Amino acid sequence: MLIPRRVLLGLALAASLTPLKAVAQGVSGRARAISFGSHPLQTxxxxxxPDEGAVLLFVHGGGWSRGERGMVHDxxxxxxxxxxxxASTSYRLVPEVSAREAAADVAAAVARLKQDLPGRPLFLMGHSAGAHLAALVGVDPDYLGAHGLAPAAIAGVILLDGAGYDATGDRGGGMVGRALGRMYEQAFGAAAAALSPTLRVGPGRVYPPYLIFHIASRRDSAAQSRGLAEALVRAGGRAEVVVAPDDxxxxxxxxxxxxxxxxGERAARFIAAES
Structure with a gap:
């Protein structure tokens, strides 16, 4: 029996939200944990x-409600x-907080790294919900502004198959649409527009360049990725959308x-060009 594509996507989405503990067993022991707040997840x-060159800060996914900083894979x-x-950061999770506080934690992690590794270009990369948080910190000046920084302090933003860049948009029907609807409601509540990176882009600001990946089989991620890139370009920024056809x-x-x-190789070229 053939399984409808949207059902397969829903199953894949559910699998992606499963917490992955100690996925970097061979390397996580060498990492140094640095706190940037009083909550255990503010770490x-x-x-x-190397002592010089670019810093890459990774923001994990998990529907804003799951995951942890050890999910670094390769x-x-x-x-x-x-x-x-x-560097890889945790952040406070839904339902204890909303996506607003999660984004504030990502901004605090950026500020801590800028303090500890001064003068080095810092690139922010996130996957799924982490891509949304990275995108939001890169466009909304309030988050880094709380630390005396601006989005332009980030050398570049790399997004891996995110959605929620416009959390007010149509999420579609079926299993995937319903799952996204529940996640968005829990993470954003009545603040969906205020927490949508695409809707927070405006003229008169300097934004970091964006490299936005999405998989070919997700129409919502494709539309959201293009919408964010178009908003950035209209505001005078730079953004490129890249399809990952086999992922x-x-x-x-x-x-x-x-x-x-x-x-990964495309992102490495982006980092080298923007460093």
Whole structure:
């Protein structure tokens, strides 16, 4: 029996939300945990790396309600191969907080790294819900402004198959649409517009360049990615949307940065060009 594509996507989405504990068993022990707040999840891991050059801060996914900073998969080896210093941050989760506070935590992690590693270009990368949070911190000046910084303090933003860039938009029907609706309601509540990066882009600001990946099989992510890029370009910013034709929502994250991974190599060129 053939399973409808949207059902398969729904199952993949559910699988992507499963907490992955200690997925970087071989490298996480070498990371140094740095707190940037009083909550246990207000902590980032800083991996050993060069004393100069770009810093890559990763924001995990998990529907705003799950996940943790150890979900780095191939990123430590990827960073070492490309001469980057890797950091990965946790953030407070729904339903304890909303996406607003989660984004504030990401901004605090950026500020801590800018303080501890001054003068080094910092790139912000997120997957799924983490992509939404990275996008929001990169466009809404309120988050970094709380630390005396502006979005332009970020050298570049890399997004992996996010949605929710416009959380007021149509999420479609069926299993996937209903699942997204429940997640958005829990994460955004009545503040969907205020927490939508696409809707927070405006003229007169300097934005970091954006590299936005989405998988080919997700129409919502494709539309959301194009909408965010178009808003940035209209406001005078730079953004490129790249389709990952052979990846799943989970696969683009798990396989990112493995040797020969096209999305990882494209991101490495982006980092080198913007550093």
């Amino acid at each position: 980032l891991d800083l991996y050993p790396g 990123l430590p080896a990827y960073a070492a191969r490309h001469g980057l210093t890797l 799943s929502h989970r696969g683009i994250n798990v396989g990112f940065g493995a040797p020969g991974d096209p999305e």
